[in-house]
Amino acid sequence: MLRAGLLITSAWATLSLTSSLALADEPGRGDNDADARAAATEARMTTDERLQLLYSIMPIAYDGVPSPAPDYVTPGAGYVPGIPRLGIPDIMETDATLGITNPLGARTGDVATAFPSGLSLAATFDPAIAYQSGKTIGSEARSKGFNVLLSGGVNLTRDWFNGRNFEYLGEDPLLAGTMAGQSIKGTQSVGVVSTIKHLALNAQETQRNYIDAQLDDSSLRESDLLAFKFAIEIGDPGSVMCAYNKVNGSYACGSEYLLNDVLKRDWGFKGWVMSDWAATHELDYFNKGLDQQSGAQFDKQIWFGAPLRAAVDAGEISPDRVSDAARRILRGIYAAGADRPLEKTPIDYAAHAKVARDAAAQGITLLKNTGALPIRSDRKMSILLVGGYADRGVISGGGSSQVTPVGGDAGIVPVGAPGAYSAFARQVIVPSSPLDALRRQLPDAEIEYESGYYPGTAAAHARDVDLVIVFATKWQSESMDSPSLDLPNGQDELIDAIAAENPNVVVVLETGNPVVMPWLDKVAGVVEAWFPGQSGGDAIADVLTGAVNPSGHLPMTFPMNVQQSPRPRIEGLGKPDGTEISVTYSEGSDVGYRRYSLRPDKPLFSFGYGLSYTEFAHSSLSIRSAEDITARFTIANIGERAGADVAQLYLTKAAGKPVRRLVGFAKKFLEPGQDESVELTVDPRLLASWIDGRWHIASGQYAFALGHSADELSDPVEISLDAATFAAAKATSAN
Ligand code: BGC
Numbered sequence: 001m002l003r004a005g006l007l008i009t010s011a012w013a014t015l016s017l018t019s020s021l022a023l024a025d026e027p028g029r030g031d032n033d034a035d036a037r038a039a040a041t042e043a044r045m046t047t048d049e050r051l052q053l054l055y056s057i058m059p060i061a062y063d064g065v066p067s068p069a070p071d072y073v074t075p076g077a078g079y080v081p082g083i084p085r086l087g088i089p090d091i092m093e094t095d096a097t098l099g100i101t102n103p104l105g106a107r108t109g110d111v112a113t114a115f116p117s118g119l120s121l122a123a124t125f126d127p128a129i130a131y132q133s134g135k136t137i138g139s140e141a142r143s144k145g146f147n148v149l150l151s152g153g154v155n156l157t158r159d160w161f162n163g164r165n166f167e168y169l170g171e172d173p174l175l176a177g178t179m180a181g182q183s184i185k186g187t188q189s190v191g192v193v194s195t196i197k198h199l200a201l202n203a204q205e206t207q208r209n210y211i212d213a214q215l216d217d218s219s220l221r222e223s224d225l226l227a228f229k230f231a232i233e234i235g236d237p238g239s240v241m242c243a244y245n246k247v248n249g250s251y252a253c254g255s256e257y258l259l260n261d262v263l264k265r266d267w268g269f270k271g272w273v274m275s276d277w278a279a280t281h282e283l284d285y286f287n288k289g290l291d292q293q294s295g296a297q298f299d300k301q302i303w304f305g306a307p308l309r310a311a312v313d314a315g316e317i318s319p320d321r322v323s324d325a326a327r328r329i330l331r332g333i334y335a336a337g338a339d340r341p342l343e344k345t346p347i348d349y350a351a352h353a354k355v356a357r358d359a360a361a362q363g364i365t366l367l368k369n370t371g372a373l374p375i376r377s378d379r380k381m382s383i384l385l386v387g388g389y390a391d392r393g394v395i396s397g398g399g400s401s402q403v404t405p406v407g408g409d410a411g412i413v414p415v416g417a418p419g420a421y422s423a424f425a426r427q428v429i430v431p432s433s434p435l436d437a438l439r440r441q442l443p444d445a446e447i448e449y450e451s452g453y454y455p456g457t458a459a460a461h462a463r464d465v466d467l468v469i470v471f472a473t474k475w476q477s478e479s480m481d482s483p484s485l486d487l488p489n490g491q492d493e494l495i496d497a498i499a500a501e502n503p504n505v506v507v508v509l510e511t512g513n514p515v516v517m518p519w520l521d522k523v524a525g526v527v528e529a530w531f532p533g534q535s536g537g538d539a540i541a542d543v544l545t546g547a548v549n550p551s552g553h554l555p556m557t558f559p560m561n562v563q564q565s566p567r568p569r570i571e572g573l574g575k576p577d578g579t580e581i582s583v584t585y586s587e588g589s590d591v592g593y594r595r596y597s598l599r600p601d602k603p604l605f606s607f608g609y610g611l612s613y614t615e616f617a618h619s620s621l622s623i624r625s626a627e628d629i630t631a632r633f634t635i636a637n638i639g640e641r642a643g644a645d646v647a648q649l650y651l652t653k654a655a656g657k658p659v660r661r662l663v664g665f666a667k668k669f670l671e672p673g674q675d676e677s678v679e680l681t682v683d684p685r686l687l688a689s690w691i692d693g694r695w696h697i698a699s700g701q702y703a704f705a706l707g708h709s710a711d712e713l714s715d716p717v718e719i720s721l722d723a724a725t726f727a728a729a730k731a732t733s734a735n
Pocket of ligand 1: 077095150197276277400
């Protein structure tokens with residue numbers, strides 16, 4: 001049944017999502033007339049040439065089988081031969097979410113800038129950093145001979161245990177979509193296609209090829225799909241990668257609903273859909289909207305090769321659909337300018353390291369500080385660093401996003417896993433040692449390191465120093481989830497033992513998910529450094545010493561315990577790989593803080609939380625609803641240090657009902673005593689519900705509040721929205 005309401009229009013697609021963006025496109029961005037050019041080229045192609053574009057192989061030797069690609073092809077994640085007579089380039093694909101990867105070390109000795117994790121990027125709440133990181137990774141890709149990046153994971157964090165959360169951008173559609181969109185835009189500005197992935201609901205790794213993720217259309221559109229939609233509107237990625245899992249009974253790569261209905265029909269997506277690697281199980285996926293089979297040698301068949309040709313010849317698949325798929329691929333390439341000849345060129349790794357360091361420092365999130373930080377430099381301090389391989393570097397997440405850092409790894413800790421995933425099961429420590437960085441930044445301090453292997457020894461060393469910094473790590477990887485919120489390997493006991501000896505303990509976390517902190521009351525400080533990438537040690541030191549005032553904010557809720565979460569345990573864990581499971585996401589579109597905020601018990605740290613060495617005040621919030629909804633307010637730095645604040649605007653009431661939705665955010669750097677007035681335009685979809693195939697805003701009272709986090713809010717400001725009046729200012733079609 002249709003509820004009284006109003007239609008939300010595609011005109012909204014042009015609204016800006018945050019107020020502070022002024023990021024110009026760079027030269028190198030592609031052809032404005034990509035559609036026409038793609039159509040013209042495609043019209044000149046033979047059927048064989050069209051079909052040639054429709055599957056990629058992975059150009060590496062694997063499991064004793066040599067690379068199926070010609071020798072000149074740069075080993076990477078995917079390769080599709082080009083068509084020289086039409087100027088169509090080879091498609092050379094690489095994983096790149098956190099930097100350019102080198103799968104199984106196939107390019108001997110090749111390294112790349114290892115960027116901080118996606119969560120760290122999201123914690124910056126700074127779209128300009130996303131753009132700059134995407135652009136830097138894109139330029140490294142071109143220099144290495146790649147023109148398509150498999151980057152841009154935007155799956156929302158639905159569960160605290162998901163092994164791939166570190167690659168993604170947290171639990172909120174506006175934040176994740178904005179950051180992914182800017183990163184895509186940055187990448188494509190230098191003539192490289194960016195891929196957004198994994199459409200959709202790839203929310204856990206356990207049984208990822210056999211899980212049926214259940215969520216109704218309305219909830220999907222208001223949450224996970226909204227993140228994709230925002231990112232696609234901002235970044236216009238050339239391609240979309242569909243996920244391994246099923247969604248409501250159909251494999252995502254064979255889902256008519258996701259690919260043909262939502263992505264191509266409702267959203268008018270013009271690029272191409274590629275499958276995840278070995279995620280094409282049937283030829284029929286082609287008709288359901290999948291344009292390109294990826295890593296095709298790993299599937300049961302190269303479906304989009306000979307079987308597709310035979311089906312076209314037999315009249316079972318229409319030549320128009322083949323033309324459509326080929327046109328989409330060409331369009332994506334032309335629009336990004338990815339048909340420019342690839343030339344291997346030297347890379348300015350030093351400059352790229354600076355981008356990675358700045359991004360890491362901006363993402364580091366201060367969770368507790370009773371005064372131990374920033375570290376005092378006005379007297380000779382004795383400091384003990386404990387654990388976390390802090391003498392060597394920082395840890396990184398595992399899986400297809402794993403980068404071999406510049407300078408090589410600083411050590412590998414084997415983890416071990418069965419079968420196909422064994423190659424992922426290793427903790428790669430990336431260089432940039434926090435110990436060296438702190439010694440450099442605090443030349444007068446006496447800084448020593450203790451491995452923490454024996455808690456008793458570390459505690460004994462901790463007794464007489466001025467400050468102890470414990471580096472606590474929790475490695476995560478693609479293909480495996482973490483079954484508890486605890487720190488592994490006795491690190492909670494280690495922290496306890498040290499805190500019993502010294503009141504001045506700061507814990508630096510390197511994690512790819514939330515952890516519980518049973519020792520929280522006993523320590524003086526907690527810093528979440530995520531997986532901070534190859535400049536992570538420097539970035540951590542920047543924040544600990546106060547060279548950078550922390551301004552990261554949590555992109556995901558840290559629950560008090562697993563019982564607080566929607567799913568305390570992992571479905572399918574411990575069952576043989578291949579066990580069919582089903583998970584119903586009963587929280588619907590109330591992902592993360594949207595759900596926690598409506599409950600009586602509070603999480604450990606809420607979404608959006610993050611401290612600074614200074615203090616910020618927000619005031620004078622006013623909301624105006626005319627053609628758009630705009631919010632105005634003032635941010636002031638009322639402390640004594642310069643620093644950046646992340647002002648968060650939340651919707652707290654929609655048509656009279658309590659809700660919690662981030663509807664805008666702005667990161668502002670302010671000198672002490674400085675204030676700045678901010679204006680945000682609110683995307684109306686964030687006020688709306690998706691009902692019967694349309695966005696609707698019901699008439700009634702809507703309340704907004706400014707937040708330092710999702711549960712630390714200012715007094716709300718209410719407006720009354722009259723659906724009819726509001727609708728009048730909008731165009732008519734919805735998506
Ligand atoms: C991952 C993708 C990745 C692909 C190619 C898959 O295992 O799910 O994210 O792009 O491999 O390496």
